[in-house]
Amino acid sequence: MKNSILRSRYLTLALSLLLAVPALWSCNTETTVQKSLREHDELMRVIDEDTIQKYLARNQITNAVRTNSGLYVVPLVEGTGPAVTAGKKVSVKYVGRLLSNGAQPGSTGYPASPGDGRFPAGSVFDNSSENRTECGCAVFTAGSGAIAGFSEGLLLMKKGDRKLLLIPSRLAYGTQGQTGSIPPDSALLFDIEVLEVF
The missing domain is CATH 1.20.5 (Single alpha-helices involved in coiled-coils or other helix-helix interfaces)
Incomplete structure (x- = not known):
């Protein structure tokens, strides 16, 4: 038993x-797909960091602050109004530019190609003044409805602030890009001014 x-x-x-x-x-x-995606993400982190560091050096910017996510925030004008908080409506003026033009990493190193020649680095892909609004601005709900880097940066601002947001591709449109205006793997730059928090 x-x-x-x-x-x-x-x-x-x-x-x-x-x-x-x-x-x-x-x-x-x-899996092979997971490995490929992980390696691409790791390489793009290096490429984006290099792109942002070169932009800062070229423009002699020394007051940029890097967040834990990899977003860089450069204060231009210090506001005195209420802080932007999640869920609040925010009226902003902004210009969005390509910081890089989607340079693709190669299998043997960085970079393999100069990216999409139709979209040169520095070109404007969005401008709130072209939204045909009276104020030349756009209204967002803070913390949602925008790419991750834009949302994060907005939550670090207050009424009257004007800041540059240098956004790595993974916090922008990533490997998908935005058809017709932003190539895949593009780092972005936004010049944002907060007009109103309500």
Whole structure:
């Protein structure tokens, strides 16, 4: 009787281990697609950081602040009004430019190609003054409805602030880009002024 109980326990334990092994393998196994995406993301982080650092050096900007996400914020004008908080409506004037033009990483290093020649770095892809509004501005709900870098930067501002946001591609439109105006893997620059917080 004792031996059959022990055998039953060993059998249950062995069966449990056999059933658990594939689950353990799948948790630790990276697919080819996952590996490719991870490597692309790691390389784009290096490329975007280099692009932003070169922009700061070229323009002799020394007061940029880097957030944990990799967004760079450059204060231009200090406002005195209420802070932008999540859920608040915010009226802003802005100009969006390509900081890079989607330079694609190569299989052997950086960069493999100069990016999309139709969209030179520095070109304007969006301007609130062209929105045909009386104020030449746009209204956003802070914390939503925009790319991650824009939303994060807006939440670091207050009424009257004017700041540059230097946004890595992963916090912008990433590998998808935006058809017709922003190539994939493009870092962006926004010059933003907060007109009103309500």
